[in-house]
Amino acid sequence: MNEKQTLRHWAIGAALGLTLSQIPFGTIPAYAANAPFQQALTQHLNAEQGGRLPVEEFYQLRDEKPAWQSESAVEALIAALNTLESDGLNPADYRADRLMSEFQSSQRLGDSAQAAFDIQATQALLLALDHLERGKVNPRDVEPNWDVARPERGYSLLRVVHAVDDNDLERAFSLARPSSSEYQQLREALSQYRKIATLGSAPYLSAREESLRPGDVDDDVAVLRQRLTLWGEPGLLSADSSAYPMIGVQAAGDRRTFDAELEMAVKRFQRRHQLTDDGVVGEKTRLAINAPAASRVDQLRVNLERARWITPMQASEPRVWVDIAGFQLHYIRPNGQQWNARVVVGSPRRETPIIHSSISHLTINPSWTIPPTIMREDVLPRVRQSTDYLSQHNMQVINMSGAQLDPAEVDWQRPGGVMLRQVAGNSNPLGRVVVRFPNNDMIYLHDTPAQGLFQRDQRALSSGCVRVEGVREFAQMLLQDSGSRYQLSSLLNSGGSDRNVNLPQRIPVALHYLTAWPNAEGEVEFRSDIYRRDASVLAALQRSV
Numbered sequence: 001m002n003e004k005q006t007l008r009h010w011a012i013g014a015a016l017g018l019t020l021s022q023i024p025f026g027t028i029p030a031y032a033a034n035a036p037f038q039q040a041l042t043q044h045l046n047a048e049q050g051g052r053l054p055v056e057e058f059y060q061l062r063d064e065k066p067a068w069q070s071e072s073a074v075e076a077l078i079a080a081l082n083t084l085e086s087d088g089l090n091p092a093d094y095r096a097d098r099l100m101s102e103f104q105s106s107q108r109l110g111d112s113a114q115a116a117f118d119i120q121a122t123q124a125l126l127l128a129l130d131h132l133e134r135g136k137v138n139p140r141d142v143e144p145n146w147d148v149a150r151p152e153r154g155y156s157l158l159r160v161v162h163a164v165d166d167n168d169l170e171r172a173f174s175l176a177r178p179s180s181s182e183y184q185q186l187r188e189a190l191s192q193y194r195k196i197a198t199l200g201s202a203p204y205l206s207a208r209e210e211s212l213r214p215g216d217v218d219d220d221v222a223v224l225r226q227r228l229t230l231w232g233e234p235g236l237l238s239a240d241s242s243a244y245p246m247i248g249v250q251a252a253g254d255r256r257t258f259d260a261e262l263e264m265a266v267k268r269f270q271r272r273h274q275l276t277d278d279g280v281v282g283e284k285t286r287l288a289i290n291a292p293a294a295s296r297v298d299q300l301r302v303n304l305e306r307a308r309w310i311t312p313m314q315a316s317e318p319r320v321w322v323d324i325a326g327f328q329l330h331y332i333r334p335n336g337q338q339w340n341a342r343v344v345v346g347s348p349r350r351e352t353p354i355i356h357s358s359i360s361h362l363t364i365n366p367s368w369t370i371p372p373t374i375m376r377e378d379v380l381p382r383v384r385q386s387t388d389y390l391s392q393h394n395m396q397v398i399n400m401s402g403a404q405l406d407p408a409e410v411d412w413q414r415p416g417g418v419m420l421r422q423v424a425g426n427s428n429p430l431g432r433v434v435v436r437f438p439n440n441d442m443i444y445l446h447d448t449p450a451q452g453l454f455q456r457d458q459r460a461l462s463s464g465c466v467r468v469e470g471v472r473e474f475a476q477m478l479l480q481d482s483g484s485r486y487q488l489s490s491l492l493n494s495g496g497s498d499r500n501v502n503l504p505q506r507i508p509v510a511l512h513y514l515t516a517w518p519n520a521e522g523e524v525e526f527r528s529d530i531y532r533r534d535a536s537v538l539a540a541l542q543r544s545v
Contacts, residue, residue, distance in 0.1 A: 040115035041066060053126040054157055055119060061161045068121040069114060073167060074103045077121060080169030081128060086187050087177065088301030089131060093545045094124040125164075125172070127545065129155065133176040135308035137540040143513075143533070145353040145441070151312045178311040182518050186307060189516070189524040190300040192232065197293035202226040204290045205281070212281035216258040224281060225255055225262060227289045233265040271519075274326075274527045276457050288526075296516075299526060302537045303516040313356060313510050318481055320359065320509040322445075322466055324352050325527040326517060327459040329445070329468055334481050340520075341474060344448070344459045344467040351531045352464055354513055357437040358506035362475055364491045364499040365424040366434045370395075371442065374463050375420055384412050394423045424497035432492055433475045435468070436500075437509050445509075447471045460530045466511070482507060 041064065045056055059065070068074050081096035091097065099121060106117035133155060139146040155175040163172035177183070203223045205212075212220055225236040237255065263279040270277040273288045281289070313319075318334045324345050331339040346352035350373070370379055382389045387407045390397065397405040400417050410418055422428055431447020441464070448467040453459060468474055476488040482503040491501060515527045515534055 037066075037111040037115060038064070040112040041118065044115050044119050053123055053130065054153070055122055055126065057157060058122055058126065058161065061158055062164075066115070066118045067164055068103065068118050071100075071103070073164075074099055074121065076167045076169050077125060080173055081124065083170065083173065084128060084132065086191055087132060088190060088304040088541070089128075089136060090542070093131075093136070094128045095120070096124075099124065125160075125169070129160065129172065129176040131308075132173060133178075133308065133311075135305050136545070137305060137537060139309045142536045142540055143354055145355070147354075147440075148313075148356045154312070178308060180307070180311065180314060181522075182314075183304070183307045183311070185518040185522055185524060186300060186304050186516065190297065190304065193293055193296045193300060196230060196232070197297055199230065199293075201292070202230045205286045207283070207286070211283075212258060214258050214260070214263040214279055217256050218258075219256060221258045221262070222255045224258075224266075224289070228262075228265050228269060230293075231269060231289070233268070236262060236265060272523055272525050274457060274525060296526065298538050299516050299529075299534065300524070301541060302534045303514055305537060305541055306512070306514055310510070310512055313508070316508050318507050320507060322352075322509075322511040323517065324354075324511055324513045325515050325530055326525065329466070329474075331474065331477065333477065339474065339477065341471075342454045342459065342469045343445075344453050344462050346462050346464040347460050348530055348532075350462070350464045352462070352466060352511060353439075353441050353443065355437075355439045355441065355443060355509070355511040357439050357510075358508050359435055359437045359478060359503060360506055361436050361500050361502045362478070362491075363430075363434040363436060364488075364494075364501060365432055365497045366428065366430045366446075367424050367497050368422040368428055368430050370420040370422065371463070379420060380412065380415070383407075387412070390420070394425060394427065396421045396423065431471070433471050433488070435471070435475060435478065443511070445471065445474075458528070458530075478503060478507060 041059075045059055045064075058067075068077065078096050078099050081091045081094045081099075084091050084094070095102070102117055102120070106113040130153070133153065134150055138150065159175055160172045163169065163175070203226060205220060205223055205227060208220065212218065212224060229236050266281060266285070267277040267279045269275075269289065270279075270285060273285075275285055275288060314321075317332050317336065320329065320331045322329050322343060322345070327343055327345060329341045329343045331341075333339065379389075379395075389395075390407050397407050397410060398419050398421055399405055400419070405418060424432075426432070427449055429448065429450075431449060433447045435445040437444065443465050445466045445468050450467075451469070453461055453467070454469040472488055472492075478484075479486050479488060479501075482505040484501070484504055486501055491499065513531065513533060515529050516524055517527070519525050
C-alpha cells in the first residue's frame with residue numbers, strides 16, 4: 001500500500017474514532033502524527049468537493065499534506081500574490097492583505113482553524129493562477145458578442161505543487177501567466193506608467209487658437225518639454241542630475257524654442273497614440289499629452305485582462321486577426337511570415353463585433369444586398385427623394401424570392417418586403433473580393449472602391465464590416481496557403497458575379513478589441529476607445545471577488 005492510500009485509510013479510521021493501534025495497515029507517515037489536524041483537513045476537503053478550483057486535486061498531489069503551516073511559506077505566498085499588481089490584478093482579491101493575520105489567528109485557535117486556513121490559502125493561490133491564465137472577468141459578462149467558451153486550465157498543477165514544495169511561488173505563477181511578448185510588453189508598460197503616476201503632474205498645456213509648430217518660440221514650448229519628459233522622452237530639459245525628471249526641473253532659456261529634437265519627440269508620442277505623426281501639437285495631440293497618467297494605468301490594466309482572454313487564440317498558425325481599435329489586420333501565415341494591412345472598421349453607431357470563426361470561402365465579383373439597417377437609415381431616405389438614386393448606384397429592387405421589381409411600382413413610404421441589391425462592379429461597396437467566415441452578425445472582410453479612407457488615422461467609418469487594404473493580395477495568400485488550385489487573377493477575369501470559391505482548409509480568424517497594444521517595434525500604442533468598452537471591463541476588474 002502506498003503512502004497516499006495509507007493516509008486515506010488512516011484518516012477514515014480517525015474520523016470513525018479508531019485509535020492508531022486499531023488501524024490494521026501500513027506505516028503512518030510522519031506528518032500524520034497530528035490526528036485531529038489531519039481529520040479537520042479531511043473534513044474541510046470533503047466540503048470543498050465539486051468546487052470550481054482544483055483544491056482537492058492540489059492536496060491529492062501533495063499526499064494530503066498541508067501547505068501553509070509555517071510563517072515562511074505564508075510569507076512566500078503573500079510576496080508572490082503582491083507581484084500580481086504588475087499584471088493589473090489586485091492582490092487583495094487573493095487575501096494578500098490578510099493572509100498573515102489569518103495564519104497567526106489560526107495558530108492560536110487550534111486544529112480546525114489551521115486546516116481551514118490551509119485550504120483558504122490554497123484557494124487564494126489557485127484563484128490567482130486561474131485569473132492569471134484566463135482573466136479575472138468572464139468576457140461574456142462585459143462583451144455580449146463573445147462567442148467562445150473560456151478555456152480549461154492549461155498549466156500543470158503538479159508543477160505548481162512542486163513549486164510550492166520548493167517555496168518558489170513566482171515559478172508557480174509563471175506557469176499560468178501568458179508567455180507572449182505582447183503580454184510582457186504590456187506588463188512593462190504598466191510598471192512604467194505606475195511610476196509616472198507617482199511623480200505628480202507636470203504643468204498642463206493650455207488650449208490654444210494656433211497649434212504649436214516646429215520653429216515656434218513660446219512659453220508653451222517649455223511646458224510641452226515638461227509634459228513629454230513626464231511621458232519618458234529623454235534629453236528635452238536641463239535638470240539637476242540628482243533629481244528624477246519632474247523634480248526640480250527648470251527649463252533653460254532656449255527651451256522655449258520648438259527645435260528639431262522636440263519635433264522628433266512629438267512625432268514619437270503621436271505614433272504611440274494613434275495620431276498623425278506630423279510633429280504639430282494640435283488639439284488632439286494636446287489632449288493626449290495632457291492625459292493623466294492614472295488613466296493610462298487603467299487602460300493598460302484593461303488590456304492586460306483582454307490579453308489573458310485571447311492568449312489561447314493567439315497560439316494557432318496560420319491565423320488571421322483584426323485589431324479593431326488599432327485599425328489593422330494581421331495574417332500569420334503557415335510559414336510564420338506576418339502580413340499586415342490597414343483596415344476600416346465599424347463606426348461607433350455600427351460597431352464591428354468581436355468574432356471568433358474561420359475563413360471558409362471567397363466571393364468573387366460580389367453583388368451587395370443592402371442590410372436592413374443601412375437600407376432603413378441610409379438608402380430609403382434618398383430613394384424617397386428620388387428613385388433615380390437607384391439607377392445612379394446600380395441598385396436593383398427585388399422581392400423576397402429574388403425576382404426583380406419595377407421601382408416605379410413600389411410604395412417607397414411603405415416598401416414592405418422588398419430588398420435592394422447593388423450589382424457587381426468596381427463601384428460596388430464590396431469591391432471585387434469578399435472574404436467570408438460564419439458568424440451571426442453577417443460580418444465579413446472585403447475590398448472597397450474608397451481606397452482613400454485607408455490614409456486616415458481614425459478609420460472607424462464603416463457599417464460594421466471590415467474593409468481591407470490590399471485585400472486581393474490577402475485573398476491570393478489565403479488560396480495558396482489553404483491548398484487551393486485557383487489563382488485570384490483568373491477568378492477576377494472569369495466574368496459573372498457572386499462566384500463562391502471554397503478554401504480547401506479553413507483558416508482561423510478573430511476580431512479583437514484592444515485599446516492598448518504593442519506595435520512592431522515593441523512600443524505600446526494607446527488607441528481611442530472608439531466603442532467605449534473600456535469602462536465596463538475596468539469596473540469588473542475593480543469588483544472584489
